[in-house]
Amino acid sequence: MTELPAELWRAEQVREFDRIAIEEEGIPGFRLMSWAGRATWAAAAARWPRARRVAVICGGGNNGGDGYVVARLAQEAGLEVTLFHVGDPTRLTGDAFTAAQAARKAGLEPRPYEGDDLGEFDLLVDALLGTGLNGEVHGSARAAIEAMNKAGRPVVAVDIPSGLHADTGAVLGVAVGSSVTVTFIGLKVGLFTGEGPDRAGEVVFHDLEVPARVHAMARPAATRLSADRELPERLPPRARTLHKGGAGHVLVIGGDTGLLGAVRMAGEAAARTGAGLVSLATRHTHAPLIAAACPFLMAHGVERGEDLAELVERADVVAVGPGLGQELWGRALLEVVMTAGRPLVVDADALNLLAEAPRQRADWVLTPHPGEAARLLDTEVGVIQSDRTAAAAGIQERYQGVCVLKGAGTVVQGAAEEPPAIAVDGNPGMAVGGMGDLLTGIIAALMAQGLSPEAAARTGVALHAAAGDAAAGEGGERGLVPTDLLPWLRRLANPEGGAP
Ligand SMILES: NC(=O)C1=CN([C@@H]2O[C@H](COP(=O)(O)OP(=O)(O)OC[C@H]3O[C@@H](n4cnc5c(N)ncnc54)[C@H](O)[C@@H]3O)[C@@H](O)[C@H]2O)[C@H](O)CC1
Ligand SMILES: [K+]
Numbered sequence: 001m002t003e004l005p006a007e008l009w010r011a012e013q014v015r016e017f018d019r020i021a022i023e024e025e026g027i028p029g030f031r032l033m034s035w036a037g038r039a040t041w042a043a044a045a046a047r048w049p050r051a052r053r054v055a056v057i058c059g060g061g062n063n064g065g066d067g068y069v070v071a072r073l074a075q076e077a078g079l080e081v082t083l084f085h086v087g088d089p090t091r092l093t094g095d096a097f098t099a100a101q102a103a104r105k106a107g108l109e110p111r112p113y114e115g116d117d118l119g120e121f122d123l124l125v126d127a128l129l130g131t132g133l134n135g136e137v138h139g140s141a142r143a144a145i146e147a148m149n150k151a152g153r154p155v156v157a158v159d160i161p162s163g164l165h166a167d168t169g170a171v172l173g174v175a176v177g178s179s180v181t182v183t184f185i186g187l188k189v190g191l192f193t194g195e196g197p198d199r200a201g202e203v204v205f206h207d208l209e210v211p212a213r214v215h216a217m218a219r220p221a222a223t224r225l226s227a228d229r230e231l232p233e234r235l236p237p238r239a240r241t242l243h244k245g246g247a248g249h250v251l252v253i254g255g256d257t258g259l260l261g262a263v264r265m266a267g268e269a270a271a272r273t274g275a276g277l278v279s280l281a282t283r284h285t286h287a288p289l290i291a292a293a294c295p296f297l298m299a300h301g302v303e304r305g306e307d308l309a310e311l312v313e314r315a316d317v318v319a320v321g322p323g324l325g326q327e328l329w330g331r332a333l334l335e336v337v338m339t340a341g342r343p344l345v346v347d348a349d350a351l352n353l354l355a356e357a358p359r360q361r362a363d364w365v366l367t368p369h370p371g372e373a374a375r376l377l378d379t380e381v382g383v384i385q386s387d388r389t390a391a392a393a394g395i396q397e398r399y400q401g402v403c404v405l406k407g408a409g410t411v412v413q414g415a416a417e418e419p420p421a422i423a424v425d426g427n428p429g430m431a432v433g434g435m436g437d438l439l440t441g442i443i444a445a446l447m448a449q450g451l452s453p454e455a456a457a458r459t460g461v462a463l464h465a466a467a468g469d470a471a472a473g474e475g476g477e478r479g480l481v482p483t484d485l486l487p488w489l490r491r492l493a494n495p496e497g498g499a500p
Pocket of ligand 2: 130
């Protein structure tokens with residue numbers, strides 16, 4: 001198995017790679033299928049070495065064909081194999097037909113799947129639907145998927161969990177929940193966005209020996225944004241002679257009455273990510289409270305827009321939105337910021353206000369969660385979540401700059417001609433209030449230290465997710481709160497983990 005590549009592809013691109021490999025590179029289709037089956041069986045046997053009884057559920061296409069190869073390898077390894085076929089096996093064609101014939105010769109007769117309970121097996125192999133899924137799952141395929149999910153047994157999905165949309169990660173009616181997905185030739189976008197992270201389990205990749213030049217001619221649909229790849233080389237270097245002004249000055253604006261926590265956390269995150277100076281513009285009553293709790297934050301009470309202009313002038317980057325509210329106070333401050341010539345990070349209520357009066361800028365990073373994204377595109381959350389990369393691209397097109405669409409598999413969409421990056425780190429423990437405030441401060445601090453809006457967004461998302469994973473690793477996901485991430489931001493922001 002090779003290390004997961006960065007590139008993510010749509011199903012039709014992978015099918016084109018299949019075609020090129022067969023028709024132009026001269027690789028026999030059956031060899032690809034045999035390698036696919038071999039890679040799947042190797043991953044299964046390595047993870048469940050004590051499995052004795054395995055059920056392989058095959059569909060009517062080449063995904064099923066892969067399954068027949070797996071069944072034969074499992075039998076050769078001495079397991080008791082039951083082969084289920086969904087649909088009519090006599091209609092198999094091409095490589096899948098060849099694979100089924102080889103299985104029959106080895107004494108493996110496919111049984112039609114007729115609602116059998118799959119709980120009696122040690123291991124299930126989902127070879128039902130792959131990149132050929134063409135819509136809502138119907139017929140006995142639906143029953144088979146429901147049975148696999150009900151069985152409560154480990155499932156190894158061939159290429160894609162059946163029922164999952166390869167491009168968007170949407171569940172088309174019903175989809176298999178797998179422990180491992182062994183995918184081939186190209187990583188599918190849908191495994192890393194939408195419901196993909198939940199349904200795919202661990203993703204294992206095999207290139208089936210298809211040469212890299214086959215992919216080189218195409219533009220990836222997206223790229224994986226992983227902390228271990230992004231952090232070391234992306235963080236701004238710190239000169240030994242650095243002075244506090246040299247590491248940038250971030251101004252965070254927000255914290256309307258009763259919402260001071262948000263602006264404080266954004267400010268602390270900016271400081272922990274290495275900004276040299278961090279100022280806050282918030283309600284008068286909040287400033288002394290924050291200054292007492294965080295003496296390294298310069299908290300200013302601001303009641304009117306005109307009080308803000310000088311603070312904005314002194315800052316390198318402005319983050320606006322944490323706890324801003326949508327009342328007159330917040331609106332007045334946002335108005336000032338919108339006309340000031342400072343790069344911006346726009347979050348939370350500032351996004352809701354922006355949605356009321358769309359504008360475009362090249363030098364801002366918008367960081368909506370799915371609800372805010374729906375307002376920015378004047379649509380429903382369901383539409384956003386059904387195709388997250390399309391939603392991020394839509395926001396970037398309407399508002400320009402960089403869009404960070406938060407949620408499981410955060411999407412970073414920079415310039416329209418660039419493929420989006422999809423974060424593969426982070427955990428459900430981070431789905432709590434305030435995590436977004438941290439991300440706002442992190443991205444602002446990286447921009448203040450010289451990273452471009454897109455680089456700051458990518459690195460900030462990777463740093464935020466890595467800190468969330470580190471904090472969860474220390475004490476569990478349940479009960480994780482944003483301030484647990486702060487010490488980790490500092491450690492991870494120093495590539496050697498803080499060593500001098
Ligand atoms: N040489 C190659 O092409 C290789 C392909 N690989 C594997 O092949 C699949 C793609 O195979 P394909 O035959 O194009 O489609 P599928 O097997 O994924 O599905 C077709 C199968 O499913 C039925 N079906 C389609 N949509 C639905 C639906 N909504 N509800 C119910 N049933 C549906 C359809 O009737 C057919 O029977 C790819 O994923 C790989 O696994 C090899 O891995 C590499 C070589
Ligand atoms: K499958």
